[in-house]
Amino acid sequence: MSNKSYFNPDDLKKFGNITEFQEELGKKFFDYYAAVFEDGALTKREKSLIAIAVAHTVQCPYCIDAYSHDLLQKGVDEESMMEAVHVAAAIKSGATLVNSVQMMNHVKNVSM
Secondary structure, three states, X not given: OOOOOOOOHHHHHHHHHHHOOOHHHHHHHHHHHHHHOOOOXXXXXXHHHHHHHHXXXXXXXXXXXXXXXXXXXXXXXXXXXXXXXXXXXXXXXXXXXXXXXXXXHHHHHHHX
């Protein structure tokens, strides 16, 4: 049995290569991405905490690696990172549960 995983951490280093097959759009993406993460109404640190939370909800191992490293470089502690992940988990769970109202409405309508 192979220990190989579909996720290859070395592929994160190749992210810049996404311009290879579509240079114009790839460059536009990177310009946009860089602009989004500049200080604005939110600090770079706050934006990185949002990014780590979103990375977990979309289950992107590359983003999790990148923003874990980024946050450590920014001096963010593990407790803050985990709290951001818990916020994301709570929102994702709540979004799942609030949609159960549709199921409950349907069951009640069909049962009556």
